[in-house]
Amino acid sequence: MQASSRARLFKEYKEVQREKVADPDIQLVCDDTNIFKWTALIKGPSETPYEGGVFQLAFAVPEHYPLQPPQVRFLTKIFHPNVHFKTGEICLDILKNAWSPAWTLQSVCRAIIALMAHPEADSPLNCDSGNLLRSGDVRGFNSMARMYTRLAAMPKKG
Amino acid sequence: MDDEYLSYEEEEENEEVDYDYDDHYSEDVGQVITKEEAPTSQVITKEALVAAQKQVLVRVMELLSVKENQARTLLIYYQWDVDKLFCLFADQGKDRLFSCAGLTAFDPCLVSSTRMMVMNCCDICMEDDLPSDVMTRMECGHSFCNGCWKEHFIVRINEGESKRIKCMAHKCNAICDEDVVRRLVSPELAKKFERFLIESYVEDNRMVKWCPSTPHCGNAIRKIKDDDGEVECLCGLQFCFSCLSESHSPCSCLMWKLWTKKCADESETVNWITVNTKLCPKCTKPISKSEGCNLMTCKCGQHFCWLCGEATGVSHTWTTIDGHSCGRYKDDKVRQMERAKRDLDRYTHYHYRYKAHTDSLKLEDKLRKNVLEKAVLNSERKSEEVFTNYIWVTDGVNRLFRSRRILSYSYVFAYYMFGEELFKDEMSDKEREIKKNLFEDQQQQLECNVERLSKVLEEPFDEYEFMKAVDMRRQLNNLSALVDNICKQMYECIENELLGPIQFGNHNIAPYRSKGIEQATEFCADICKSSS
Numbered sequence A: 001m002q003a004s005s006r007a008r009l010f011k012e013y014k015e016v017q018r019e020k021v022a023d024p025d026i027q028l029v030c031d032d033t034n035i036f037k038w039t040a041l042i043k044g045p046s047e048t049p050y051e052g053g054v055f056q057l058a059f060a061v062p063e064h065y066p067l068q069p070p071q072v073r074f075l076t077k078i079f080h081p082n083v084h085f086k087t088g089e090i091c092l093d094i095l096k097n098a099w100s101p102a103w104t105l106q107s108v109c110r111a112i113i114a115l116m117a118h119p120e121a122d123s124p125l126n127c128d129s130g131n132l133l134r135s136g137d138v139r140g141f142n143s144m145a146r147m148y149t150r151l152a153a154m155p156k157k158g
Numbered sequence B: 001m002d003d004e005y006l007s008y009e010e011e012e013e014n015e016e017v018d019y020d021y022d023d024h025y026s027e028d029v030g031q032v033i034t035k036e037e038a039p040t041s042q043v044i045t046k047e048a049l050v051a052a053q054k055q056v057l058v059r060v061m062e063l064l065s066v067k068e069n070q071a072r073t074l075l076i077y078y079q080w081d082v083d084k085l086f087c088l089f090a091d092q093g094k095d096r097l098f099s100c101a102g103l104t105a106f107d108p109c110l111v112s113s114t115r116m117m118v119m120n121c122c123d124i125c126m127e128d129d130l131p132s133d134v135m136t137r138m139e140c141g142h143s144f145c146n147g148c149w150k151e152h153f154i155v156r157i158n159e160g161e162s163k164r165i166k167c168m169a170h171k172c173n174a175i176c177d178e179d180v181v182r183r184l185v186s187p188e189l190a191k192k193f194e195r196f197l198i199e200s201y202v203e204d205n206r207m208v209k210w211c212p213s214t215p216h217c218g219n220a221i222r223k224i225k226d227d228d229g230e231v232e233c234l235c236g237l238q239f240c241f242s243c244l245s246e247s248h249s250p251c252s253c254l255m256w257k258l259w260t261k262k263c264a265d266e267s268e269t270v271n272w273i274t275v276n277t278k279l280c281p282k283c284t285k286p287i288s289k290s291e292g293c294n295l296m297t298c299k300c301g302q303h304f305c306w307l308c309g310e311a312t313g314v315s316h317t318w319t320t321i322d323g324h325s326c327g328r329y330k331d332d333k334v335r336q337m338e339r340a341k342r343d344l345d346r347y348t349h350y351h352y353r354y355k356a357h358t359d360s361l362k363l364e365d366k367l368r369k370n371v372l373e374k375a376v377l378n379s380e381r382k383s384e385e386v387f388t389n390y391i392w393v394t395d396g397v398n399r400l401f402r403s404r405r406i407l408s409y410s411y412v413f414a415y416y417m418f419g420e421e422l423f424k425d426e427m428s429d430k431e432r433e434i435k436k437n438l439f440e441d442q443q444q445q446l447e448c449n450v451e452r453l454s455k456v457l458e459e460p461f462d463e464y465e466f467m468k469a470v471d472m473r474r475q476l477n478n479l480s481a482l483v484d485n486i487c488k489q490m491y492e493c494i495e496n497e498l499l500g501p502i503q504f505g506n507h508n509i510a511p512y513r514s515k516g517i518e519q520a521t522e523f524c525a526d527i528c529k530s531s532s
Ligand SMILES: [Zn+2]
Pocket: B122, B123, B124, B125, B126, B127, B144, B145, B146, B147, B148, B149
């Protein structure tokens, strides 16, 4: 079983090398010693409070991958309704019941970027931020999210 | 004779014995034997499970002209409710019916024509240029390599999701063709897959349930009529088809659930302790009050006040009650205690009677065996008809058994019917009192006649000469008919007078059957064609 997930991850690895130039927003890196551990750097989408930030994701790939979804979480602090503020856990359907083996680590990154641009305020993991959005306080939400992006996701100047 | 006596059949050696007599006597005493009563339940043994499922599959296959695997997918989705399936089919059409269940009503010709155009690459393992014979296309049109399909099936089957294995493509809700699954996985796994599919017929089906026996007898019971009936499995277990616990009529399932819980947990004992004992404020040991005086003394020497539980001492003696708070709380506390005590008394009253009859039932199980043994031996020794044909004895013993059971459960019913737990606001106190008296009258009648029945059955009829035995038969038959009638009336009273006006809650009672709990007949594939 592991052999096939390994083969598939290896394919993805090669694909990533080729696509690196094609998708400048995503940088997927495989752990040197363990092909089941990956990290990704994704750019905050423009016209969102995350713009200008670079966010780090950690992937833990299960043995039955791609028949089972990878576990992904934010390593960089982010203020987002669907991300647990402390653990970085992400609430996203394709990482749970809507997972299909046709997804790749790369396409999961794309889905996460899409989630950053379009939060789901109704299934919040971060209640404060969910409440702000739901009560219509977009400004309040944006300023909080922006603040955390500046604090945690932007390289220090100088 | 009636199937009810099947179990004694082998004991009846002289089968040619006048059947006229049974019928004659049954009618004579006016027993409610409705012979036209069709069976309402069937036992499906492990071996017959496939056939039982097949029978339904074939119906759907024929009516909708679909393949077996499609029929199964539909039936699993619609929980084996064929009537619902046909209704939906008539109302919404085949396409809607299919797409909801995850089936595509694709024309296979269309699929194969598009096939030429796709390249052989698998999106899962990301292999390109695969030979087309290692690719498999599902009916939804999605195509992946056999290796990936196989692993997908293995993971899903091991996760217990056999019944609805979805296509691997994103957002595709199609259910994989079971033939493809069987073809690609190992024989052992295919067997497991098969078992899940077969068991779905029981597990997803409202009208079929596993017999709750432990250890499991392997049988399932299918209800033909949707009533709240009780049923007896081939293994002998009698149970309530709705809640799967032991048969409990005339209690409703909820009443029975509450009762078993109440009897199991210690809350009532705890209650008793709070009512009848107080903890010593110094050593905290429980002390019970045996005299009228409210000034208590613990073994440890501590004095305290029974009413408020607080220590009495130099400044808190019973005569100088400085700072003692019991006066203020007394009314409340006493009322509370009285209430708890009343509840407990009530429970004890009903539980005592329930338990007494349940215990009698156990003793009478012995009696039943003795009596039957006696009857058999006797029938071999003597030649008079009253001895050779001892159906009147088995009749009497069975009647005793059934009515004793009902009597025992009637106390549980009464506990909830006239208590405050379930029906507090359903009737006025006066109404409650009237109904309670009505029911208790019936209960008393039943109780007294059940005891009479029990007593008659203990008579040494094997030592009787002919005339005395005939007299006992007459007595027994009459009593039996009387008890049957009282039971019937009790059920009618429950249905019409007591539960009938109740507004809230679902309290269906398994109907009264004069002949006792129905023994499910064994399902045989060919017999069933006619009944369905
Ligand atoms: Zn493949």
